[in-house]
Structure formats: structure tokens, C-alpha cells
Amino acid sequence: MSPEFYKIIHVIGLICLFTGIGGFLTYGNDQQPRMKMVAILHGAGLLLLLISGFGMQAKLGIGFPIWIVIKVMLWVSLGSLLMLAKRGVLAPRNAILVGLLIGFVSAYIGLTWKYGFSIPAAIAG
Numbered sequence: 001m002s003p004e005f006y007k008i009i010h011v012i013g014l015i016c017l018f019t020g021i022g023g024f025l026t027y028g029n030d031q032q033p034r035m036k037m038v039a040i041l042h043g044a045g046l047l048l049l050l051i052s053g054f055g056m057q058a059k060l061g062i063g064f065p066i067w068i069v070i071k072v073m074l075w076v077s078l079g080s081l082l083m084l085a086k087r088g089v090l091a092p093r094n095a096i097l098v099g100l101l102i103g104f105v106s107a108y109i110g111l112t113w114k115y116g117f118s119i120p121a122a123i124a125g
């Protein structure tokens, strides 16, 4: 499969994961059926991100640079958010804010690693 295919799966995983994270707002209410969907979205999103992330890494032939290691650690943190929110360690809305911050850093790394982690200036056409 091509890197582009993995990239599409990566973005689909991202959408699922963050739809699930938004669903943390159901915690603390009597929302049992919805909580199940939140867990499914969160878990499926994480799985898709992991598989496609390592798929791209393999296709790109880049080995294990530090930014990949950081992304895996951020991925683990995103994975633990559901448990922290469910157990009340983090208030649901704080868990969402932490998730957004981690998501931003992960996306920034994924989008800018080719440019030395900076945003390239527009090229005049």
C-alpha cells in the first residue's frame, strides 16, 4: 500500500479519536449507551493512527528518528486520556483540552518534520 493510502487512514483515525475525545463530556452523566460509542471511537481512532503511522514510517524508510519516538509517547498519552477522564482524575473538559494540545503537537510534528519543524514560507508561483 502507498504512503498516501496510509496518510488517509491516519487522518480518518485522527477524526475518530477526536470525535471520541469530544464524547468525554458524557462522563459524569447517565449516558451509558453513548459512553460505549465514545470508547469505540477513541479505541478505533488510536488503532488506525498507530497502524497507519508505522505504515508511513516503513514506506518512508526513515527508521526511528526522535520525532517518531515522541509521537509514539504522545499517542500513549492520548490513549490514557479516556481512563483519566472516566475515573475523574481529569475533569472531562480538561481532558479534552489536554487532548487538543497533544493532538496539535502531534499534527505539527507530522506536518513539519520535512521542513526542520518550521512552517515553510509560501513559494511565489
Ligand code: HEM
Binding pocket: 003, 007, 010, 014, 049, 050, 052, 053, 054, 056, 057, 060, 068, 071, 072, 074, 075, 078, 102, 103, 104, 106, 107, 108, 109, 110, 111
Ligand atoms: C504511534 C503514533 C504515530 C506515528 C508512528 C505517526 C507517524 C507519522 C508519520 C511517519 C508521518 C509522516 C507522513 C509523511 O510525511 O508523509 C505522520 C504524519 C502526520 N501525523 Fe502522525 N503518527 C502517529 C500519531 C499521530 C497522532 C496521535 C496524531 C494527531 C493526533 C498524528 C497526526 C499526524 C498528521 C496531521 C500528519 C501529517 C499528515 C500529512 O502529511 O498530511 N499522528 N505521522
